[in-house]
Amino acid sequence: MTGRSLILGGGPAGAAAAITLARAGAAPLLVERAAAPAEKVCGEFLGADAAALLAGLGLDLAALGAVPIRSAQFGAGRHRSRMPLPFAAWSLPRLTLDAALLARAEEAGAELHCGAAALVAEAGPRGWRLRLADGATPEGAQLVLATGKHEMRGLARPAAGGSLGVKLALHGVEMGEAIALLACPGGYAGLQPRAGGGANLCLALAPGTPGLAQAARDPAALLAHVAAASDLAAELLRAARPAWPRPLTVAGVPYGYLHRAAGGPGGLFRVGDQAAVVPSLCGDGIAMALASGQRAAEAIRAGAGAEAFHAAWASSVRPGMRLAGLADGLMARTPQALVRLAGAWPGLAGWAARGTRMGLA
Ligand SMILES: Cc1cc2nc3c(=O)[nH]c(=O)nc-3n(C[C@H](O)[C@H](O)[C@H](O)COP(=O)(O)OP(=O)(O)OC[C@H]3O[C@@H](n4cnc5c(N)ncnc54)[C@H](O)[C@@H]3O)c2cc1C
Structure with a gap:
């Protein structure tokens, strides 16, 4: 050797x-x-x-x-909040x-x-x-x-077990210099600006979440899964167009x-x-x-x-x-409580x- x-x-x-x-x-x-x-x-x-x-x-x-x-924005149901990030990112x-x-x-x-x-x-x-x-x-x-x-x-x-990771690049989403954490069934999504334009949508979801299999292979179903779960997501994703034919996935993230x-x-x-x-x-x-x-x-x-x-x-x-x-x-x-807390006590x-x-x- x-x-x-x-x-x-x-x-x-x-x-x-x-x-x-x-x-x-x-x-x-x-x-x-x-x-x-x-x-x-x-x-x-x-x-x-x-x-x-x-x-x-x-x-x-x-x-x-x-x-x-x-800055970071948070959305869950009809609740939303925003705070400056306390560190550079x-x-x-x-x-x-x-x-x-x-x-x-x-x-x-x-x-x-x-x-x-x-x-x-x-x-x-x-x-x-x-x-x-x-x-x-x-x-x-x-x-x-x-x-x-x-x-x-x-x-x-x-x-054993583990979450499903899903990623989809999007056109038509303007995030400026902010990220968004968006609660959705089975977990949450992160949405942030992508260098070169558009945004990156990335989710960590619990296995067994209803609708997960379809959301993992169909961009429209994935966008609907996230947008239906909060007013903030619906607003941010209103004009979103998938940049890829399918989301990228990885299973069993421990x-x-x-x-x-x-x-x-x-x-x-x-x-x-x-x-x-x-x-x-x-x-x-x-x-x-x-x-x-x-x-x-x-x-x-x-x-x-x-x-x-x-x-x-x-x-x-x-x-x-x-x-x-x-x-x-x-x-x-308890995403809604967390979002309200972030709004009340930044x-x-x-x-x-x-x-x-x-x-x-
Ligand atoms: C949904 C989700 C969102 C995340 N978001 C963030 C985030 O926003 N910010 C952040 O900091 N982290 C994030 N992470 C975590 C981050 O992606 C990982 O922690 C990081 O990529 C780990 O780096 P790594 O080098 O260990 O592995 P990887 O980046 O996975 O690299 C492993 C490499 O090994 C190669 N490889 C694998 N098997 C073989 C083989 N048999 N032979 C040769 N090559 C092989 C692969 O091709 C790959 O290039 C996220 C993770 C998930 C699941």
């Missing part, structure tokens, strides 16, 4: 690990199944932590065309973000192997060997598992999942959604992916074991994940929004 690190997955977590290792002169190999960056189910909200981490990795959000987000399509991160990794000296999925990952006495769909069998001393929402056979997260530090094969560093999945309401998943990728790379360079890395990671995100889970549950169970809502930040930068 070679002493280099293998990184499996080229989303924010894998790219952050690759950039950090490459900058330290370690020349990792990053394997990504997509030949070119693709759309991903994501609200595309970047908070202050994500922005700071991206700047540290060499990305300039303004230069990439990100739209600043300055941006919106940037994942297509642009993921492409820029991978380009940065390559510039820094990482080797990219794109367009071939890993079919098998095997641990041996001295490291890891991958078997890729194109027949390649790269080897490495450590495996950074950054496959996000997708499981690697034999290394799957022990999570919100609240946190990898247990103990056990597992040696030299396996789980990062991003493979390490922890925060409820999407707080919009910090990308920051967590970037920070965990970076910290795993630092742990590898320092010769620290995977268990120590996972234990440190879990203790740094556990409090924020608990708060985010609480806010998510309130939005799902200071309290701002405190809660700050409190659910992970503080990772």
Whole structure:
């Protein structure tokens, strides 16, 4: 086995690990199944932590065309409220973000192997060997598992159930510099401006929600599902036209999942959604992916074991994940009360929004 690190997955977590290792002169190999960056189910909200981490990795959000987000609107039934965001935030399509991160990794000296999925990952006495769909069998001393929402056979997260994530790009929606959180049957939708025009509609919905199957494949049914649930949604979506023929979906998103530090094969560093999945309401998943990728790379360079890395990671995100889970549950169970509360006490809502930040930068 070679002493280099293998990184499996080229989303924010894998790219952050690759950039950090490459900058330290370690020349990792990053394997990504997509030949070119693709759309991903994501609200595309970047908070202050994500922005700071991206700047540290060499990305300039303004230069990439990100739209600043300055306020948040909430809608549930006939109730609505609005508050200024108590921290800086941006919106940037994942297509642009993921492409820029991978380009940065390559510039820094990482080797990219794109367009071939890993079919098998095997641990041996001295490291890891991958078997890729194109027949390649790269080897490495450590495996950074950054496959996000997708499981690697034999290394799957022990999570059951999970939410359905749905995303649809829209024309004809003007959001200015605001996001909207809109309660709807089975969960909530986030609507935010999309760099280049239009808006991004993204939902997290509980499995078994009536009408879910149709909403997940039919843009008109999806828009109706959201618009019927609040006056604010109906107003914002009045002139909406789907930019895609079908919504993009991902099933079984295990919100609240946190990898247990103990056990597992040696030299396996789980990062991003493979390490922890925060409820999407707080919009910090990308920051967590970037920070965990970076910290795993630092742990590898320092010769620290995977268990120590996972234990440190879990203790740094556990409090924020608990708060985010609480806010998510309130939005799902009592959205109207939450919207009224945000309207009556914007200071309290701002405190809660700050409190659910992970503080990772
Ligand atoms: C509905 C929803 C809304 C969200 N909204 C937001 C938001 O607004 N803001 C935010 O910060 N976060 C949000 N998130 C969370 C965010 O999308 C994730 O936390 C983040 O993408 C995790 O990054 P990652 O690098 O771990 O995984 P991913 O971004 O999923 O990347 C994983 C990569 O691995 C590759 N891969 C997978 N399997 C293989 C294989 N076998 N071989 C090779 N390559 C493979 C994939 O192609 C992919 O490129 C949202 C999530 C959901 C579900």
